[in-house]
Amino acid sequence: MTTLCAAIERQTAHALACGALHPIETAHTFIDDGGMRFSVRVAENLARKEALRLTPQTSAAPGPKPPRDPFLPYEPDLFVGDLSSTHVALLNKFNVIDRHLLIVTRRYEPQEALLDAADFAALITVLREIDGLGFYNGGAAAGASQPHKHLQMVPLPLAGDAPHAAPLEALLGGAQAVHGARPIANVPGLAFRHAFARLDLGAGIGTAEDAAHAALDCYRALLDAACVPAIDVGGLAHQGAPYNLLVTRRWMLVVPRTTECVEGIPVNSLGFAGSFFVRDAAQLQTLARLGPMTALERVSVPRLRGA
Known part of the structure; x- marks a missing residue:
């Protein structure tokens, strides 16, 4: 089996060759x-991406065109493989990090819906083959650019010459358990609201199904601890507030969000792992002036008093 x-x-070689x-x-x-030693990537040329995004979709109907769902149908040239009966793996068309994978539901589900066992089963299928960072941008304010539910994964380490697989891991050794919630911890040094837990999603926990259920239980506990409520929308559990989720084989983190950008710099889940992307040298200068940690604080919810 491949x-x-x-x-x-x-598929990367094919998609590059055909221009997809x-x-x-x-x-x-x-x-x-x-x-933390934050990894910052500075775009050298965004013109091609902007031109492609601004290309109008052909339609006979007059008036404004609704945004197209890029996953229904997905581009065959970006298709990596079937992960399950509910999810497929696609290449990220506009990738900043090599081998950036999208884990997408076959049928449309909203990005604001809570993750379920099928979502975690698909993610763990990926993480058991690739030691990577899985993440989820829960809503536009958390950096989601598409409304169709999709998790993402980038391989670790995030920067080959950095001392940690993800810069955030420099702080995780001091994580302190929260009283009354044994597996849930706070990370000293993070001044914004968050909830952290260690877990084992590798082969040591048992079957992939066992790992998926363990991850789901941990995720729901972290949402509760971070004060991200679940709400019912048409019989489907949705998030009551925007948030970012980070998942590796070894730990999970939830961070509630208030806004997508700080001084024009967008922040998604990768920012909390310690990886930023800026459009140009001016944004790099702004980020250096603010400090990446301050940037994270300004797009997040203040830490609970006494936490």
Whole structure:
């Protein structure tokens, strides 16, 4: 059987050759702040991406056109493989990080719906083959650019010459359990509201199904601890507030959000892992002036008093 890694490499080569994949070329630098070495990628040329996004969709109907769902149908040239009966793996068309994978529901589900066992089963199928960072941008204010439910995964380490697989891991050794919620912890050094837990999603926990249920239970506990309520929308559980989710084989983090950008710089889940993307040198200067940790605080909910 073809491994997922091999399928990603094969499809990446094909998508580059046929022009379906449009990597964004970046220069790479670091900013040290708050005990973390943040990885910052600076775009060298966004013109092609902007031109493609602004290309109008052909339609006989007059008037404004609704945004097209890029996953229904998905581009066959970006298709990596079937993950389950409910999810497929696609290449990220405009990738900043190599081998950036999208984990997409076959049928339309809203991005604001809570993740379920099927979502985690698909994610764990990926994480058991690739030691990566899975993440979910829960809503537009958390950095989601598409309304169709999709998780994402990028391989670790986030920067090959950094001391940690993800810069956030420099702070995780001091995580302190919250009284009354044994598996839930706060991370010293993070001044914004969050909830953290260690877990084992590798083969040591049992079957992939066992791992998916363990991950789902942990996720719901973290949402509760971070004060992200579940609400019912037409019989489907939705998030009551925007949030970011980060998942590796070893830990999980939830961060509630208030806004997508700080001084024009968009922040999604990767920012909380310690990885930023800026459009140009001016945004890099702004981020360096603010400090990445302050940028994260300004798009997040203040930490609970006494937490």
